[in-house]
Amino acid sequence: MPISAMTMKTWLLLACALALSAQAAEPLSRVSPARTPQEAGLSDIRSLVPDIAEDIHYAKSDNFTGAPVDGYGAPKCLLRTAAAQALARVEASLRRDGYRLRLWDCYRPARAVAAFVRWAGDLSETRTKAEHYPNLGKDKLLGEYIAPISGHSRGATVDLTLMHCESTRCTPLDMGTDFDFFDPRAHTDNPGVSAVQRANRQRLLQAMAAEGFVNYALEWWHYSLPSAVAADTIYDVPVE
Structure with missing residues (x-):
């Protein structure tokens, strides 16, 4: 009897997960042998901006998997040093205009990406659907939204938002969706968001683009x- 399309898709997802799990255990040529942040050239952003706002979602249960993610032993933002320095300059520029960044994720270990793929392959686990992918089937997430290899694992990618500050009180800007909302509405130039939401997204884009x-x-x-990474190298140093 022919294998159904759904069964075949499930097998493909599981095969991808197994391959990535093996990669985490026995590094291939594209995975750096570094075992510490220092060996990987990673810096804690708070060594440059001690009071930067952080809300590292994958170190806790408030994320699309519904649980702390493998590789996140501490809620820290690590980045390749050049990227950390560039982000610090973005923060300094924004502060002069009454804005600040809030960081959701930075460097992401390869083992965390493998955990995402395993989660995507478990089509029966849908606890976070209403919050994170209400308009998509879970079988549609791997690819555009959950990549088997993430740029975050190269150490120069950040997930973040923008806040407006008055004195010491900061309020997140309305961006039209929450973090990790898997839906076309989260596309940066989505025409369905309001004029205010679009302007807020553009403010963030311009501030970040100013530093490359x-x-x-x-x-x-x-x-x-891109200038802060080697395109063929990813890391699996845990965030601790």
């Missing part, structure tokens, strides 16, 4: 600094 960060068009919160 490039936006991923499907996620308004996602930025990478």
Whole structure:
């Protein structure tokens, strides 16, 4: 009897998960042998901006998997040093105009990406659907939204938003969706968001672009600094 399309898709997802799990255990040529942040050239952003706002979602249960993610032993933002320095300059520039960044994710270990793929392959686990992918089937997430290899693992990609501050009180700007909302509405230039939401996204984009960060068009919160990484190298150093 022929294998159904759904069964075949499930097998493909599981095969991808197994391959990535093996990669985490026994690094291939594209995975750095570094075992510490220092060996990987990673810096804690708070060594440059001690009071930067952080809300590292994958170190806790408030994320699309519904649980702390493998590799996140501490809620820290690590980045390749050049990327950390560039992000610190973005923060300094924004503060002069009454704005600040809030960081949701930075460097992401390869083992965390493998955990995402395993989660995507478990089509029976849908606890977070209403909050994170209300308009998509879970079988549609792997690819555009959950990649088997993430740029975050290269150490120069950040997920973040923008806040407006008066004195010491800061309020997040309305960006039209929450973080990790898997839906076309989260596309940076989505025409369905309001004029205010679009303007807020553009303010963030312009501030980041001024220091060379490039936006991923499907996620308004996602930025990478290509000049700070080796394109063929990812890392699996845990965040601790």
